[in-house]
Amino acid sequence: MTSRKTVLVLGGSSDIGRATARAFAKAGYDVALAGRDVAVLEPDAADLRARYNVEVGIHKFDVLDTASFDGFVDALPALPDVVISIVGLLGTQESAQEDLAHATTIMRSNYEGPSLILGLFAEKFLARGNGTIVGVSSVAGDRGRASNYVYGSAKAGFSAFLSGLRARASRGGLHVVTVKPGFVRTRMTEGMKLIGPLTVEAPVVGDAILQAVEKKTDVVYVSGKWRLVMLIIKTLPEAIFKKLKF
Amino acid sequence: MTLVSGWGRFPVVDTDLRRPRSFAAVGEAVAGLAGAVARGNGRAYGDAAIGAARTVAMTGFDRVRSFDPATGRIRLEAGLLLSDLIDTFGPRGFLPFVVPGTRFVSIGGAIAADVHGKNHHCEGGFGRYVDSILLRTGQGEVIEASREQNSDAFFATVGGMGLTGVILEATMRLRPVETGWIRERVISASDLDAAMRALDAGDSATYSVAWIDCASRGRDLGRSLIYLGEHARADELAGGAGAFPAGRNPGLAVPVDLPSMTLNRYSIRAFNELYYRMGARRAGGNHVVSLYPYFFPLDSIADWNRIYGRRGFLQHQCVIPEQGARDVLGDILDRVARRGDASFLAVLKKLGQGDGILSFPLPGYTLALDFPMKGDVLNFLDEIDRLVVAAGGRLYLAKDARQSRATFEAGYPALSRFNAIRKSLDPAGNIRSKLSQRLIDEV
Numbered sequence: 001m002t003s004r005k006t007v008l009v010l011g012g013s014s015d016i017g018r019a020t021a022r023a024f025a026k027a028g029y030d031v032a033l034a035g036r037d038v039a040v041l042e043p044d045a046a047d048l049r050a051r052y053n054v055e056v057g058i059h060k061f062d063v064l065d066t067a068s069f070d071g072f073v074d075a076l077p078a079l080p081d082v083v084i085s086i087v088g089l090l091g092t093q094e095s096a097q098e099d100l101a102h103a104t105t106i107m108r109s110n111y112e113g114p115s116l117i118l119g120l121f122a123e124k125f126l127a128r129g130n131g132t133i134v135g136v137s138s139v140a141g142d143r144g145r146a147s148n149y150v151y152g153s154a155k156a157g158f159s160a161f162l163s164g165l166r167a168r169a170s171r172g173g174l175h176v177v178t179v180k181p182g183f184v185r186t187r188m189t190e191g192m193k194l195i196g197p198l199t200v201e202a203p204v205v206g207d208a209i210l211q212a213v214e215k216k217t218d219v220v221y222v223s224g225k226w227r228l229v230m231l232i233i234k235t236l237p238e239a240i241f242k243k244l245k246f
Numbered sequence: 247m248t249l250v251s252g253w254g255r256f257p258v259v260d261t262d263l264r265r266p267r268s269f270a271a272v273g274e275a276v277a278g279l280a281g282a283v284a285r286g287n288g289r290a291y292g293d294a295a296i297g298a299a300r301t302v303a304m305t306g307f308d309r310v311r312s313f314d315p316a317t318g319r320i321r322l323e324a325g326l327l328l329s330d331l332i333d334t335f336g337p338r339g340f341l342p343f344v345v346p347g348t349r350f351v352s353i354g355g356a357i358a359a360d361v362h363g364k365n366h367h368c369e370g371g372f373g374r375y376v377d378s379i380l381l382r383t384g385q386g387e388v389i390e391a392s393r394e395q396n397s398d399a400f401f402a403t404v405g406g407m408g409l410t411g412v413i414l415e416a417t418m419r420l421r422p423v424e425t426g427w428i429r430e431r432v433i434s435a436s437d438l439d440a441a442m443r444a445l446d447a448g449d450s451a452t453y454s455v456a457w458i459d460c461a462s463r464g465r466d467l468g469r470s471l472i473y474l475g476e477h478a479r480a481d482e483l484a485g486g487a488g489a490f491p492a493g494r495n496p497g498l499a500v501p502v503d504l505p506s507m508t509l510n511r512y513s514i515r516a517f518n519e520l521y522y523r524m525g526a527r528r529a530g531g532n533h534v535v536s537l538y539p540y541f542f543p544l545d546s547i548a549d550w551n552r553i554y555g556r557r558g559f560l561q562h563q564c565v566i567p568e569q570g571a572r573d574v575l576g577d578i579l580d581r582v583a584r585r586g587d588a589s590f591l592a593v594l595k596k597l598g599q600g601d602g603i604l605s606f607p608l609p610g611y612t613l614a615l616d617f618p619m620k621g622d623v624l625n626f627l628d629e630i631d632r633l634v635v636a637a638g639g640r641l642y643l644a645k646d647a648r649q650s651r652a653t654f655e656a657g658y659p660a661l662s663r664f665n666a667i668r669k670s671l672d673p674a675g676n677i678r679s680k681l682s683q684r685l686i687d688e689v
Contacts, residue, residue, distance in 0.1 A: 026334075047309040050320075051334050187267065 004054070006078060008032040010061055010117065011086035013040045015186035016136065019206030020084060025052040027210055032080060034061035034072075063087045063113030064105070073120050082213055083121045084134040085114040088155075090188050096150040103150050110138075110154035115161040122165055122174055130173040132213050135162045136205075139180045139221070142230045146245050166218060177212045178219045181205050182226040198225055250301055253551050254291035255558030256619045256647055259680055262300040272382060272412055275302045276676055283679035284412040286352025287327055290359065291561045292647025293680035294407050298687075302412060304354055310334075311415065318420040319377070324354030324413040329545075331420075332537075333493045340420035341537070343375040347593075349542050354413040359644035360405035360605040362612075364453035364475065364541070367596040373404030374601050380415035384672020388414070402667040405602025407643050409682050410671050426490035427478040428453070428540040430533050434526040438468025438576055442611070445596050448474045453540075459522050460592040460615060461515040463583040467576065470594060471525035478534050491536035503556045511586035544591070554618045562627055563606075563614040563642040564634040565597055571611045574637040578630055582615060585626060591616045603664045606642040614645070624648055643681065654685045661686070 007024040011017045012033030021031050025048045033041045038060050045056040061072055089109035096103040118133050125131025140148055141155030159178055166176035183189060183199040205222050212220045221227040233241075248263040264275040276282045281298030287305060288295060295301070307325035314320075318340050322331070329349040331342060346361040355361075360373040378392040381403055391400040403410045433448075435441035441456050448454035453475035462469050480489060544550050551559065566574050575594070582588040593614045600607035617623045631653045634641065640657025641649050655661060665686070668677075678687055 043309050043311070046311060050310040050313040053338075190265065 004028055004030050005081040006030045006032060007082040007084065008034060008059075008076070008080040009084050009086065010034045010063070010114075011088070011136075013037065013044065014086050014188070015202040016181065016184060016205050017086040018044055019202035020086065020209050021048060021206075022051070023203070023206035023210040024082070025054045025056070027214075028052075028054070029082070030055040030057075032057045032059055032076065034059040036060070036062050061117075063117070064108055066113060066116050069117050069120055072117075073124065079121075079124055079128065079131075081130075082132040082134065083118065084136070084209060085118055086136045087114050088136065088138070088188075090148075090151055093148050093150060106150050107154045107157075110151060111157040111161075114158055119161075119165070122169060122176075125174045126169060126172045128173075132175045132177065133162075133165070134177040134179060134209055134213060135159075136179045136181065136209075137162065139182050139226050139230050142180070143234050143241070145233075175213075175216050177209070177217060179205070179209055179212065179222065180220065180226065180230075181222045184222075198223060198229065248301075250285075250288075250296050251558070252291045252293060252295060252647065253289050254560055254619075254645075254647060255551055255554075255556075256560065257293055257680070258558075259293065259296045261296055263303060264300060265303045265306055267306055269382065269388070269414055272302060272304075272414065273386060273388075275300065276382065276384070276412055277386060279674060279676060281676070281678035281683075283408045283677060283682075284324075284354060284358075286325060286355030286358075287350050289348055289351045289355065291645045293684065294359070294644055294646075295355070296680045298678035298680060298683050304412070305352060307414070315340075318422055319417060320420055321415060321417045322353050323415050324352060324357075326353050327351065328353065328356060329493075335420060336423075336426045336493070336537075337490045339422055339424070339489075341423050341426070342372075343369060343419065343421045344372040345541050346372075347542065348545055349538075350545065353416055353418075354408075357404055357413055357416060358406060358408045359642075360600060360602045360607075361644065362597060362607050364455045364473075364595065366607055367449055367454065367598050368452065370598060371405075371601060371605060371607055373605065375420075376404065376416050376418045378417040379403055379413055381411045381671075382414055383411040384668075384677040385674065387671075398667045399671060401601070401603050402664055402671075403602070405600060405605030406664065406668075407604065407681060408679060409668055409677055409686070411677055423477050424480045424489065425478050425483060426537045427483060427487070427534050428475040428537055429478045429482060430535050430540060431474045431531070432525055432529045432533075433472040433474070434522070434529040435468075435470045435472060437465060438470075438579065439572070441468055441470035441472065441594060442572060442575075444470070444472040445594070445611070448472060449596070452476050454595065456594040457521070457525070458579070458592045458594045458613070459518045460579055460582050460588045461511070461518045461586070462522075463580065467583065468579050468594075469522060471522065471529070473540070475540055482534060484534065487534075491538060493538060503552050514587070554616075557619045559619050560617050560623060560627065560647060561614060561645040562617065562630060563612060563645040564630070564639050565606065565608055565610050565612040565642070566634065566637050566639040567608060567610040570637060574633055574639070575611060575613060577633055578613065581626075581630065587623075588615050588617055603660045603667070604643070604658060606640065606644070608640070610639070612642075614642075643685075646681070649685070651685055 007029045013035045048056045091106040137159045138155040140152035141159045162178045183194040208222045247260045251258040266272045280300040282300040283297040285295040304325035307323035309323045311321035344363045356372045362371045451474040456470040456472045458470045597607040635656045
């Protein structure tokens with residue numbers, strides 16, 4: 001048995017998930033990786049063990065299978081110190097406009113599933129008297145835009161959930177971090193036109209999440225430039241904003 | 247299609263750039279007669295890591311598969327960067343045996359170019375510490391190649407510029423070290439003879455390299471600063487220094503393409519004068535320096551290749567066999583000094599025998615020079631090549647963007663053996679790069 005802290009990464013096989021797991025393992029955390037396909041997590045678990053000499057566990061987790069959540073939490077060998085949800089689905093805005101099933105999957109993957117599972121951990125952490133919850137939301141949730149409002153509205157709901165949870169729990173020893181990465185060069189954004197100066201690599205997000213947890217930051221815009229960009233976007237009057245098609 | 251270039255930013259080529267995420271997807275990207283080659287972190291200077299039609303980016307494969315701290319043996323995916331390896335395993339007391347002048351190269355790229363470091367004269371190149379390579383050959387087989395098993399494929403892949411297939415993983419040995427610091431001794435040499443004598447005297451040093459002032463002429467021709475280095479033991483560190491120095495990300499960056507006139511004969515001469523005088527002042531004593539500035543002085547300036555402007559630059563790195571090297575090097579340096587636009591990045595060092603069939607090193611002296619891509623530089627370098635060939639020397643493929651077939655064939659007499667092995671691994675010719683089209687492939 002070790003006395004090290006443990007971090008649980010939901011969505012551990014994503015590029016941001018891998019980078020985040022590495023940042024925490026490097027800082028000495030034991031790691032639990034959770035994802036839909038445990039086979040793809042195995043090489044990443046081996047990587048963390050070889051690099052940082054930490055304990056790494058693998059767990060099956062499907063964000064759309066909300067009925068499994070209680071069992072998932074109970075089956076963990078120990079309640080972690082930090083839980084990070086990196087789960088999400090960008091989807092395609094055009095398809096989501098016509099295809100209810102696709103829109104539903106986007107909404108459930110970005111709002112319903114992440115909120116419910118983090119809510120479960122929040123209750124456990126409050127009962128224990130400590131713990132940190134990190135939700136990777138998106139700048140897209142700051143204001144619904146023509147080009148991605150199905151995804152954005154789900155992220156907005158997730159951000160609101162995290163904000164409310166933080167307000168409720170801050171006196172109970174639970175800390176809640178909301179992360180808004182902006183553009184990140186990952187598989188999810190491959191092929192998209194990203195604006196260079198506003199784009200970061202996945203390890204930058206991982207390091208930012210570790211810092212936010214250790215410094216107890218509430219809301220993190222990974223690149224500070226995004227805070228300004230979204231402030232402008234948020235304060236545009238609706239009459240002007242609705243004419244913008246971005 | 248995507249515009250891609252090497253570190254020298256010449257040539258720029260429109261290529262079908264793929265980023266596979268599984269080894270199966272690598273296979274799909276390479277199959278089908280497209281003429282593809284793997285690309286690591288894009289630090290080869292010229293056209294080595296650009297496919298004839300398709301380029302397969304490997305940096306997504308950056309996992310450590312296993313590590314044994316008892317032996318220092320490590321199994322890695324080929325897209326992992328040397329910087330990552332150093333930052334991760336340095337603090338645990340292990341460093342690569344061989345590092346080139348930048349740490350931002352992939353393991354696969356380092357094997358494919360059989361890169362050398364400041365210790366080549368006594369410890370050999372990168373390939374010497376590679377025990378085994380997982381290779382996806384051009385005809386679609388995935389084989390493990392080592393000195394014992396598939397040894398032809400192994401020795402063709404070490405230094406083979408990616409032309410035997412895609413390197414997927416490798417097993418290599420790391421060097422156990424007490425610290426991440428280097429005990430450095432600087433020697434100032436007032437001319438080429440003194441510099442070569444100092445390098446010869448440094449044969450017993452683990453690391454030795456000379457920065458050479460290629461702007462000075464006449465009796466100052468070839469004046470140099472020689473940097474010798476040894477791994478510092480823990481008891482040689484100043485009190486308070488940690489066993490491993492902090493790995494810093496580049497602090498400075500060249501934010502835009504500088505106008506190509508930034509480097510001219512006056513600015514280069516002024517820089518070199520200052521650099522030589524500052525170095526000469528430190529000469530003699532021992533200093534303990536962090537491995538980062540010792541091995542990777544230019545890595546502290548991100549995107550330093552932009553200093554040459556939008557047209558890019560050429561690096562010319564030759565090796566001249568020991569016998570008669572003095573006169574040839576003197577001739578090259580004199581021509582370069584008279585021309586006046588060679589940069590401040592001139593390096594002279596000794597090499598030993600290479601390991602791979604197409605490995606660049608041979609026992610002698612290697613000289614690396616940068617030139618802005620403009621004017622008649624191509625003709626000028628052709629003249630230099632004639633001197634190199636006449637002396638039995640050759641050019642480094644990882645730096646090359648412009649040598650002729652004749653120069654290449656003269657310098658690499660083992661080419662026919664390489665071609666035969668390549669043919670057996672890739673009979674249909676699926677693996678082809680811009681470099682292989684320029685220098686090797688049948689037209």
